[in-house]
Amino acid sequence: MADICDQYFAAYKASDYEAVSAFFHPDFEFSDPAFPDLKGKRAKAMFHMFCTNAAKTKMVVTSSPAEAIPGQDGKFKVEYTCDYVFGVRKVHNPITAVLEVRDGKILRQVDTFDLKAWAKQALGFLVGTVMGALGILPGVVHKRADERLKEWCDKNEEFKE
16 A cells, blocks of 8 residues: 555656645645644645646655555655745745545645745745744744635635535
8 A cells, every 4th residue: 555655646746736636535635734633625635736836936845755654554655745835925834734635535634844944935934933932823824824714615616615
């Protein structure tokens, strides 16, 4: 099943949404520090947004081979990086993904990364540092990410709710 994860990341590296989405389980869920608790159409829409905008944001994804997580049947860990331009700022984001495979498809993907480090790059050192120190960073990032995703869904018929 690790090969499913590796093929999935190969499709993501190629920004090929059709190939990426072919790996999604019908009940696919995604979560990370910016987009927590996405399910169904919204989870798929996020990947559609990222893949479609990959050239514009100069997104480059690199990943290590998937490794089975001992004692957790069907769960795999993938270390990957996502380099891209956020607005006008370059971002280098190291990410750890835990993928759960069921019935030959990706049922759940949970990504973890350092939100404060990301914010210092994406929002600027001063803004990212201050927002992190004040404890408002997660709420602000979640709100803005949710707004961006909602706008994307509203513009793309297949993701309208």
